[in-house]
Amino acid sequence: MIRPPEHVAAIRPYLPGKPIEELERELGISGSIKLASNENPTGPSPKAVDAIKSIADNLNRYPDGNGYYLKNKLAERLSVSPDEIILGNGSNELLDIAARTYMEPGDEAVMAHPSFVVYSMAVQSIGAKAVQVPLKDYRHDLSAMRNAVTGGTKVVFIANPNNPTGTINKKDEFDHFMEGLPDSVLVVVDEAYFEYVSEKDYADSMKWFRSGRDILILRTFSKIYGLAGLRIGYGIAKAGIVTEMNKIRAPFNTGTMAQAAALGALDDDEHVRKSRGTNEEGKKYLYNELNNLGLEYVPTEANFIYMPVKDSMALYEKLLRDGVIIRPMGPNAVRVTIGLPEENKRFIEAIKK
Numbered sequence: 001m002i003r004p005p006e007h008v009a010a011i012r013p014y015l016p017g018k019p020i021e022e023l024e025r026e027l028g029i030s031g032s033i034k035l036a037s038n039e040n041p042t043g044p045s046p047k048a049v050d051a052i053k054s055i056a057d058n059l060n061r062y063p064d065g066n067g068y069y070l071k072n073k074l075a076e077r078l079s080v081s082p083d084e085i086i087l088g089n090g091s092n093e094l095l096d097i098a099a100r101t102y103m104e105p106g107d108e109a110v111m112a113h114p115s116f117v118v119y120s121m122a123v124q125s126i127g128a129k130a131v132q133v134p135l136k137d138y139r140h141d142l143s144a145m146r147n148a149v150t151g152g153t154k155v156v157f158i159a160n161p162n163n164p165t166g167t168i169n170k171k172d173e174f175d176h177f178m179e180g181l182p183d184s185v186l187v188v189v190d191e192a193y194f195e196y197v198s199e200k201d202y203a204d205s206m207k208w209f210r211s212g213r214d215i216l217i218l219r220t221f222s223k224i225y226g227l228a229g230l231r232i233g234y235g236i237a238k239a240g241i242v243t244e245m246n247k248i249r250a251p252f253n254t255g256t257m258a259q260a261a262a263l264g265a266l267d268d269d270e271h272v273r274k275s276r277g278t279n280e281e282g283k284k285y286l287y288n289e290l291n292n293l294g295l296e297y298v299p300t301e302a303n304f305i306y307m308p309v310k311d312s313m314a315l316y317e318k319l320l321r322d323g324v325i326i327r328p329m330g331p332n333a334v335r336v337t338i339g340l341p342e343e344n345k346r347f348i349e350a351i352k353k
């Protein structure tokens, strides 16, 4: 039988959050809730849904491979040039493209642990090495990450806010990190939860983009815009980086519906405001209930909460039987997405049981 190269065989497959339909099929139950994949519980932007409906009759045509309208609108919003934007089939794809554009077998990429598992998968898939630096107090330890950079390091991945812990790195420490880093290293700052952050001192990655550094800032329509099912995200980097990445990108990587929906969502300030409000309200409720129960959690800047627990699989399985899907994160922690008020209540009731 044909065998993949060793570096591919060694990859541990990504385990997605359990879909509601799968749980209900397995247990023969109904009315379950999913708080496992950091999706927007308020639903997609209604303007995005309208935009999709209005272009459905054109689906015989290939999408605009250059994403002209979406890139222009993003460029205007971000005060950058359209040629400093790259669109991806989810920001996930852009992580892969960045690794494939700038790394070759044997190169190293520095990342935190635990952080988003896709970084190490992207790097391992091309036979390069993922150098994982433990978090410190649940946050990226940027000085340890700086120290892990060697002559063989091509890329550093920083999730800010971090998934699964929901923590952020602040301005000073990020600036210090950037100042101390050789400028031959590409810094990928994954800001999938950017729109949820309320801390004023949140690191300013765009400042480093404007200064001309080799930095790729990733954002997505999957989280606050509620379009995870469509797969669309974007990267911001200087034109030279975008040009190289476009050589690796598949010609029609983002679909017509995804581009149209993203354009609609960008006009939907009301949906973003509502989503942020629901998240803040849910966060307060959950903090309060978890405090009352004496349960430990990590304060979050995103739409999920990380909880250190004794036995994550036991808790996960028990909640599943109550129709509540959360995400185990290793043996001693779980991650819970902040849901609608009634969903948060169900989670708390299940956990009390």
Ligand SMILES: *Cc1c(COP(=O)(O)O)cnc(C)c1O
Binding pocket: 038, 089, 090, 091, 092, 093, 116, 159, 162, 163, 190, 192, 219, 220, 221, 222, 223, 228, 231, 232, 233
């Ligand atoms: C959810 C998430 C993404 C978004 O992935 P998409 O491919 O855009 O859906 C990226 N990075 C992190 C850390 C995430 O949690």
